[in-house]
Amino acid sequence: MSSLKTTGTIPSAVYLLALSLFAMGSAEFLMGGILPMIAEDLRISLPTAGTLISAFAVGALIGGPPFAILALCWPSRSALFISQLAFIAATVVSLLAQGYWAILLARFGMGLAYACFWSVAAATAVQLSPPDRRAKALSIVVSGLTVAMVLGGPAGTYISEATGWRGGFWAVIAVTVISAVAVLLALPKHTASDAKEPDLVTELRAMKRPALWVAYATTMFTTAAYMGTFGYIAALLMEVSGLNAEWLPAVLILFGVGAFIGLTIGGRTADGQPRGTLVVGIIGLIVSSAIIALFAASVWATVAMVFMLGLAGFLLNPAVWGRVYVLAPDAPMLAGATNASAFQAGLTLAPLLAGIPISLGYGVASVAWVGVIIAVVSLLLAGLDARLSRTAAHSR
Structure with missing residues (x-):
């Protein structure tokens, strides 16, 4: 699909980027509410369980710039889709793994993929929007993180309390899959910046x-x-x-x-x-x-x-x-x-x-x-x- 539908002057793809950021960001804010459940299940202390939050945060902190450099070699749509697939894969590994260290490494990988997606998504929103609407487009993308903070995290905690601590993360995976497919269909194969040599x-x-x-x-x-x-x-x-x-x-x-x-x-x-x-x-x-x-x-x-x-x-x-x-x-x-x-x-x-x-x-x-x-x-x-x-x- 090479054309974009618009809502006013903001392309609809920008809203889908916000949905994706909501899904992936919920995985960061969900952990705080279920740490005792994880600690009990893995038979580790609460502070040790807290390092699973830190692992995601460190991945997100350091992952953006180096992965943005790698993403220069790909069209924006491909970079976004690949980062979402990597996030889904890392999340699945974190849920299927039984040991603390495997989950810790998987959480770090989730943070890396999340950082890559966020970096490319922000740049893509700017590139897709008219010059006088770029701040508005960025506010829409960032709103996905806001919803993740105040709704996604608590909702995921509720699901985990009802189904076990992994349940909330399976919900995150489901929404991420839906948003990844939607972004793939809505974004053009090439944005304006893709036409330039990296x-x-x-x-x-x-x-x-x-x-x-x-x-x-x-x-x-x-x-x-x-x-x-x-x-x-x-x-x-x-x-x-x-x-x-x-x-x-x-x-x-x-x-x-x-x-x-x-x-x-x-x-x-x-x-x-x-x-x-x-x-x-x-x-x-x-x-x-x-x-x-x-x-x-x-x-x-x-x-x-x-x-x-x-x-x-x-x-x-x-x-x-x-x-x-x-x-x-x-x-x-x-x-x-x-x-x-x-x-x-x-x-x-x-x-x-x-x-x-x-x-x-x-x-x-x-x-x-x-x-x-x-x-x-x-x-x-x-x-x-x-x-x-x-x-x-x-x-x-």
Whole structure:
């Protein structure tokens, strides 16, 4: 199928890429809810079971750039389909394996394939969309990860609790198979970039631009700014705010609603006002995190700020992703892959930083102050980016 149907000005294939990212991302967020089941089944300790989460995260963190370089040799559709097949194969191995080490290696392979898909998917969404709709297209693709976080993970946990810990992952495989076939049918055999000869030298040369690394740092720190607080939000709500446990899923859904609203607004504004969208989002993170820290004992204030945390955190996502492609239009594959790794680094860094004040005895609410500090660093990075842009403009 060589032609694309469109929904407005965004090709329908972009929505299918989001579906694929939802399916594959659910495998990352599903693990947290079923670790005790896995530990019991494999007869390992809970911390050891937790390394299965780390294995996926490490694969996703380091896999993007090298696999993006390999993907330069293939048409985008082929690279996407092959990465999905690799993800499915690695997931099947992780479910059929009986020993801890085999599952650990398979989880690492899942992370690698996931990183490869995400990198190519982001670049493909940009290539398929009109220049004035690229941030919107990126927001749609990233929304797949949002749904995975707030719906895919909990839904997979529910399935696993009903069928055994492997059940949720079989559901992930089923959705990934469906989305892989759909992407194969919907995407053209060749995108605009496929017509060009792979130019690794150009892609690598783009990585020397200082502004691009500032953008990567901004991606990492803005992600860590909201994910650190979100990672401990269940403990904060129940232990400090006094929320009943049965209301926790509703609050997590509220975070997801805020994230969707933020992505929708950010996708519309980031094309025309990328820096303004970024700054507003960061300020929103500072304010919402500070209010959580100051009024954590108030369940209503905390719940309201959980919504705002999701809105602000995902409002800025299209802006930080779009900035990378503005800075490196000649290196969409490698630049996008490195930004995906920066996002994953933020996910990995967030709980580590947020856990420091807890380990020092400052209580769960202190994680929100960590979010404030990280968001302030993000704001400084946004200012540095603006300064580099002005310097570049004056030097022309």
